[in-house]
Amino acid sequence: MRNLRNFQPAADACAKLRIEIGSDFAGLAIQNENTPDVSWHQAAGNRNDKYKKINVRFGKGIAGRVISTGRPMSVVHFPNDILGKALDYPIMLAENLQSAYAVPLVFNQVQRGVLLVGNRQEHIFTEEAKEAVARTAAELQELIDRFYRGEADGEA
Template sequence: MRRSLEELCANVAADTDASLVAIAEFHPPSKGVRWTYADRPLNDRYKRMNVMYGKGVAGRVLQTGTAFRCENVAELPLPLREYPIVLSEKISAFVALPVATSSLFGAVLFIAYRSSHALPDKGMCDRLASYIQTYFQEREAVE
């Protein structure tokens, strides 16, 4: 039985006690990265965000293909304005995970906290990313 992205993200949020769980994907027409879904966002700004490949949280994860962990946003390497999702959603800590898809670029699973919180360990992150990867594989099989 195919599960919806909403249900999967709600399960990830419950498993990790996250304030926000979001999915970003490469958007070919704009050649940028867009947030396509968010569970428990503060507002709808994420729907209008389009960052260049390699920029922002999702762009960096898609470009490098590696997880981006941040236990304190005050320690980010670039100014906060360079991370629109973090700024808009008032995030304090996050982990952004690459999710393999049939697309060359893939997707990003963003697990974030609005207050100080321990980030999920690597084993749990790998399990959650594969959980979301299954959704994309099923979606692509239908298309």
């Protein structure tokens, strides 16, 4: 899918969500247009720009796994209690996150994106926080869908 790096409404939605639930980080990842890999397009609360260069393989890491399964995923105490190796979770390593919660974004009935929130310490996300993430994910789906159909402002 096309680049959303300059799409301000998506950046604003991530920043708003981060403040609303008091998390350290919020990020949006989207599956690439020509490959099944997943890239990070937006981040709020990031400590560096590494996320812009990260390409996650389909099915790998938190973003790849959420897209391949279509289900939310939680990490409570990274790198403990994870499926696979720590190296399979590049965004957690890049941002020094110890906990995360991620949900899929669906376009045309196919999961193609991920909204992730994370903290730099061990943390269990409350049901309230998870609901806020789900609301923002629904909002982002609509915004991005409109953006791709050329109905929203932003740079493709």
